[in-house]
Each structure stands twice: as structure tokens, then as C-alpha cells.
Amino acid sequence: MLVPIGAVLCGGASTRMGSDKATLPVGGVAMARRVADSLVAAGCAPVVTIGGDAEELEPLQLEHVDDEFPGEGPLGGILTALARGSAALVVACDVPNVRPRTLSRLIEALGDHQAAIACTEHLEPLCALWSPAAAATLRSRFVAGERAVHRAIEGLDVISVTVPAQELRNVNTPDDLNNL
DSSP states (O other), X not given: OOOOEXXXXXXXXXXXXXXXXXXXXXXXXXXXXXXXXXXXXTTOSSEEEESSOHHHHGGGOOEEEXXXXXXXXXXXXXXXXHXXXXXXXXXXXXXXXXXXXXXXXXXXXXXXXXXXXXXXXXXXXXXXXXXXXXXXXXXXHHHTTOOOHHHHTTTSOEXXXXXXXXXXXXXXXXXXXXXO
């Protein structure tokens, strides 16, 4: 059975929130830790944080990996995860309701595809399992100037996995946090 690394993207600026989203508590647990716990329960090993302030993330007790492309958006974080050389299940830190079963379904679906991407009403590429086979295409598009993940994946062999929208509800503002 495939054992991907788990990567929690923590590098966003959190401008709408006004503070670092990764460490904000939901139900008494930092959002990034909640995502990491779901990755662990789904069978990922190791589980790392990518990007963000390593010192602020230290209390999460996870290995931290500096983003190879800080400030360049989540595509850079995905590439950083894939640079470890294995399949990478990459999830944004601001979806604290993602469940292990949902992540396990992505692992089960990958097969020979380049990516298994969660889908609500549309693809959600910040909750996706990326095969190492996707790395070269994503990197070439990044080098060519593409930063939008949804455009960078065009033409990849992707399988979509329908998931409950509530699990991928982003927490971007204080109101979002209060309405979980």
C-alpha cells in the first residue's frame, strides 16, 4: 500500500485573518495540527509543515520544511513536498475539518494517475495526493511563471474524489473561524 508523505501548507500571509492561521486553535487544537493529525491517521509518514515561521510552528511538534519558493503561493509548497521524492498528500492548513477517511480515499484513488484531487463543486487542489510523476510538469509550469495551481494541473492525469464540502471549508477570516 502507498505511504505518502503528508504535508501541511503553512506559508500563506493570512492577511484576511490578521494573524497566522496555522496556529489558530479550533476546538483547542491549532488548525495545522488538526490537519496533520488527519494526515497521520490516514497513514502518511512522515507528516511535515511546509512554509510559514518555523519558530511559531515549533509547538506543533512536526518536522518543518522551509518552502523552496516562499511568497510564491501554494504551487511552490506542493513542489517543495514533491522534492522529497515520494508521493505527497498536500493539504492547506486552513481546512481544519478535513477527516482521515477523506484523505485515505485520495490515497486509494491515486493508482497510476498523476494526482488524486478532492472535489466539492470543483477541484480542490490544496487537498490532493500528488504522484512524483506530476513533479516535472508542475515544476516546468512554475518556472514558466504559472502560480495558480488550478491552471498548472491542466493536462495532468488527474482523478477527482468527491468529498463533503464541509470538510474543505476554508477558514480565512475571523468570521469563518467563529462560524465553524
